[in-house]
Amino acid sequence: MNKFIFGLILALSIYLVSCKVESISSDSIDLRLQSIIKDHSKTGSLDYYIMPESDDYANLPNQDPKNPITAEKAKLGKLLFFETGLAKSPKKAESLNTYSCSSCHVPEKNFTAGRVQGIADGAVGFGHLGEARQKNRNYLGSEVDAQGARPLPTINLTYVRVALWSGAFGANGLNEGTKEAWGVKDSLTSINYLGMEGLESNNTRALFVHRQEVDKELMQELGLKKFFDDAFPNLPEDERYTKQTASNAIAAYFRTILTNRAPFQKWLKGDVNAMTVQQKRGAELFFGKAACINCHNSPSFNNQRFAAVGALNLFQNKQEVFRTDVNDLRNIGRAGFTGVDDDLYKYKVPQLYNLKGVGFYLHGASKNTLREVVEYFNRAIPENAQVPLDRIDRQFKPLHLTASEIDDLTEFLENGLYDPDLIRYKPEFIMSGMCFPNNDPTSKKQMGCK
Template structure:
């Protein structure tokens, strides 16, 4: 491994052995499901709508336009008439790179999905003991929950049978979605071919759907061939001089690797870095104000207030905007947020948010800034996680982060299908 003078050691190079094994037939089936709107309550949005490869497996927006929106990525708008969105998705759509790695144990900005036997079914999730058995990985466990979210895929309570069922209990919508899928003849045949324990279409449940979705994502969005990865594998020429200076900063004086650590470039822990708040917030049931308390909402521990999970950084240059709510548009802005969170907080303006216009929502988008008590609470937990850097050093760090972009992203194993078995349009 190339030598580097650093406070933190360089991680080992990622290889195929660091990822869960995947059945190719299940992954191929998952590709179709990922881009098929049949999984949504109103059959108008797919997983790929908000996690599209054109936008680095995100959507290019600060806060997503979920169920009811029209279009893709930065061209997506909030819809019209009775089907328009009622509120924005509360958080930025996270990228999906390398989530099939064996080391991944915690997902979502607040970590509400994790590998833990809290409820006797191997995973700690919002479904608690109602999560079914047979789930292969934490990535498969995550696949259950966009289907239950009103703003993401389920739709409003009175709009369709899935949303109505979920309102009663979180797991009641999954059998409806599974029946929709398995009764499409092409899907029925593919499930029988892909899963050895499925002998007839009527046996397909949401578990097989989730496992197929995870298998596809684990293969399609694996990225281990960036210049940085090549450097870790022993190619001392893979990084140019500015990228190498950025690497030295990342693992040294800039202190980035204290949190963005290990082969995945994330400690999978939670930190409060003071990303400026806006949007509807991910409020708890008893919260009366539109705020996002981060990890506290999951753990109920006061010390977790306003903390969010450290993101993994492969292909980070493709996944703007940044932060749990997409408050910053550039990597340089996000680096400065770490250096001086108070200054970044105080100088941030709503113009920095990339939000598709929705007149009926805009008054509430930045309402939190009128609540001085809440703003003060958020500012009290801020502390720099990186020392002050010069403009040249920030530039070198950005150049290094750009060196985390994979070199074969234009030739994925599957790509976006031209059609799906439901016959619904593909984004």
């Protein structure tokens, strides 16, 4: 009996000591992480990286002075973004009312496309998360509405000043001083002369490029007119129901889509148990040895800069893609917009939240997992032989991470930065009563929508 009691006491003591060691270790890593984050914070505080609440409109940054956010605009923007009834100018009549903005930005897929290349008009099917969308066999490849680079997710866009991988849309921020390029290589960039922010400028372009329509009669038909009236009560009626006002409403909605419930966000707000120890180790690497923060230093971990990392372009991808080839201006990055030699092969530094499970990474979708992305940056060997080595960004250099460190950094990126509830930004229904994000017969069957 004495031996049993002694053994029990010994086991209990070991357990208590191990718990204390783990607690001390956890506290220690929290303190180290807080310190290194403050060192990189532009305000010297953890608060710099905390995202506001989605309805805290006054604190959503980078709003266009010509388009201040209101609840009414954001509500209208949400309805428009998912509305298949805007699809009034497809190449073929069979695609009328069958696609929406969200065809290529699926909330359940972290607001990006479910396949390697987003396709709106000219495709059918949805599957579970948009992965089953395929070219309509009645369309030629040259007729589909598909873009020559991987669609950027429409999340955390309040931290964006210029739109698209090349930053071609928007009159301010990094596009100040680029007027000589507006309307030159892409006539649609002449919209920058309106002097608006990137979201407002690009959304107008998108409605045109993606073959969608907005006018008073259509908005009345779709049940959206009253929402325009609420959102833009001070505009004359002949200016109220347009692609520009629709664009402004969608921009307002975009700025409210924030990943502010991710574990890292909760940790920043004081919940030290929101992240696992492994995620905290990964965060230490992100801000420390891996130096990710040098290029991704903002609350969304994007940056107002462009960089060349030698990734493959979409046309070089082994999967089937459309309307892009070796001559696509998007293959040369920002230079395809500015025409400036120094901008060759440089692409926007993107945000890093909710990349888990996306399945396609970098502008040309050349990587299929986040671990592959981390390994690519760890090796720092450009994969695109068409990009001269002297064009590669100086920050793109070997990180010398061990296998376990790669595991930790990947875990932080995948789960520490993952907000599991983006579905909260999706409407329960759209005013037309049609199915969404797609409304073609194949999609409706796969989605179980009647």
